[in-house]
Amino acid sequence: MGGRTVTRNIPSAAERLASLTSWDADWSGLRVVVAGIGVSGFAAADTLIELGASVVVVDGSESERARAQADTLRIVGAEDVLLGPDAVTRLPKVDGALPDLVVTSPGWRPDQAMLAAAERANIAIWGDVELAWRLRTRRGKKTADWLVITGTNGKTTTVGMAESMLQAAGLTAIAVGNVGTPILDAIRQPVEYDVFAVELSSFQLHWSHSLSPVASVVLNVAEDHVDWHGSYEGYLADKARAYENTQKACVYNAEQIETERMVEAADVVEGCRAVAFTTQTPAVSMVGVVDGLLVDRAFIEERKDHAAELASLEDLGHAAPRHVVANALAAAALVRAYGVEPAAVKRGLQAYLPGDHRIQPVAKSGGVTWVNDSKATNPHAAAASLSSFGSVVWIAGGLSKGVAYDELVSRNSRRLRAVVLIGLDSSELAAALARHAPDVPVFPVEPVQTGQERPDGEAVMARAVAIAAEHAADGDTVLMAPAAASMDQFESYAHRGSAFVAAVKALASRAGEAPDA
Known part of the structure; x- marks a missing residue:
């Protein structure tokens, strides 16, 4: 009797990967x-x-x-x-x-x-985010909805505000992603989360393919990470991935046309809306500001003729700068798209506590104010800091990521009393200072080599702070806003910021003063 050949359908690697869409998959x-x-x-x-x-x-x-x-x-x-x-x-x-x-x-x-x-x-x-998205369903139950937040600047503030608003609404929510807590760790926690406020960098978005958030926002875009993405156009394309497959609302910045164009080009779920935020008076389908109030003309039925009050500018703290107002509006639009009531937006903003390293007052000593903005890892973020102060001794420099500094320096040259340069190679920033602020004294800080992977960042920062103190006068602000990434001399921007805070406090201690933080 002749044998019979049995053919088995063995799935290809691509077919198997396509089937891996839950924790319960094989x-x-x-x-x-x-x-x-x-x-x-x-x-x-x-x-x-x-x-x-x-x-x-x-x-x-x-x-x-x-x-x-x-x-x-x-x-x-x-x-x-x-x-x-x-x-x-x-x-x-x-x-x-x-x-x-x-x-x-x-x-x-x-x-x-x-x-x-x-x-x-x-x-x-x-990427790890793509893996986390595929694992969001476990034992047949979805772990949490996602609200996705990206942008060149303001991500961490916005994700923190969104988390606070969601929690004020009684939801079990957590900020995850680039903000510090890996999404995978949150998924594995024995907590039944309702929603994740997900901060994503352009790097994370580049390696993400199938995300479908409930709502998403690109806060703003400016030249950043050009070395990583190959070009500014590549950077924008990866940021725009945040809007792909969004289910309910693509939130964009009405004051920056690039983000609106991203929404127009996005392939979204049928019925998804485009909602703008603006720090000016909002039109229909926008959130914005009217007479000192944050208002909603997007998520109410009578939006053609009315606006719903969300919060007041006072709820953001004393004299909140414009970019913080924009972040609050973006967060409000995301959570409103998710169904959060206006009262919870207000309570969330009142309860929100800004994190360290973002325009963080550290001390006031001898008439000089010391401010830590280590989170300013690019020129766009540093510009927001510099514009907040009158006379500045600026500590800047680091890993430039291929960006240009001419506009940053030219717009702020009149504010600069002196510049202290850190970083292994801050030649691009030094050249911009020479072109646009030739009369401002510049003091490079040589790296302190240790034989390890990185120079001694704490020693570098201590020298930078000492030099800044020599040249700061009564009424000046010493601002550490590097306009560059930290990894050349520090483990992270947080490490850099902590080194600055420690150096300032040590300086005050040696002077016999108690710094007034």
Whole structure:
């Protein structure tokens, strides 16, 4: 009797990945390389191991922290963890074969050698946010709705305000993403969240493919991260991904046409609305400001002739600058799209406490005010800080990310008493100062080398603060608003800001003063 050949339909890697849209899907044996062992990469690797995937983690660092993270991942079941510069130059095998998937941490550039190798091999690349979106359903129940927030500046403030408004409405809500808490960690917490306020960077959006938030906003755009995205156009294209597949409301900045064009070009869910925010009087389908009140003409039935009061400018604190008002309006539009009542918007703004490192008063000593704005990682953010003060000793510089400084310096040259330059290479900023503020004294701070991955950031900042103190006079503000990223000399903008705060307090202590924060 002749034998019969049985053909089995074995799904391709692409077909299998397409089926992975919940925690309950079959992740077992999936071969995954995780790029990066920082906060996002660790959370992705730990989650995938829990799901039963075969995981190899790679990272260019060999720091003590990276080695400790690697030891933990090996204990919980990682197939391997490869550290050091050589580890990131090629695509490793998993279970003796090329991976089915690469999950990358957001900081890894698309042209990085290992990611480029994966691209050439037609291997799918997801970010940790894409992975989190696919895992949002567990035991048949969706973990939380998403409200997505991005923009060049103001993301963290807006996501914090949105979180506060949602919580004031009685919802179980948390700010996640680029704000500090990885979305994967929130999904795995034993808490039944109603909604996530999700802060996403352009890096995270670049590696996200299938997100479908309830509402989304691009707060603003300005030249930033050009080195990572390859061009300003590439940066804008990745920011615009925030609007794709939005379900109810695409919120945009009425005072910046680029964000409106993003909404016009977005492929959204049928019935999704375009809603603008403005710091001026709002038209229909906008939120804005009238007679010192934040008002809504978008989410009320009688919006053609009326507006609903959301809050007052006083609820934002004394003399809130325009960009803070804009952030509050954007947050209000998002939560209103989600169904939050006006009274909860007001309570949320009253309860909101701004985080550290964003135009944060640190001390007032000898008539000099010291302000920490380490969060100003690009010229657009630094401009908002500089415009808030009259006479400034400016501590600036760092990793420039390929941006230009001419407009920032030319517009603020009259405010500058002196400039203290930090950063391994602040030549672009120095050149702009020479062109547009030639009479302003500039004092470069040499890096303090340690033999480790980064120079001694604390020592650099202590020198910068000491120099600033020498040149600040009564009535001046010493403003640390670097207009650059921090990673050349610090672990993060928070590390840089904390170093500034510590140096200022140490300076006051040596002078025998108690700084008035």
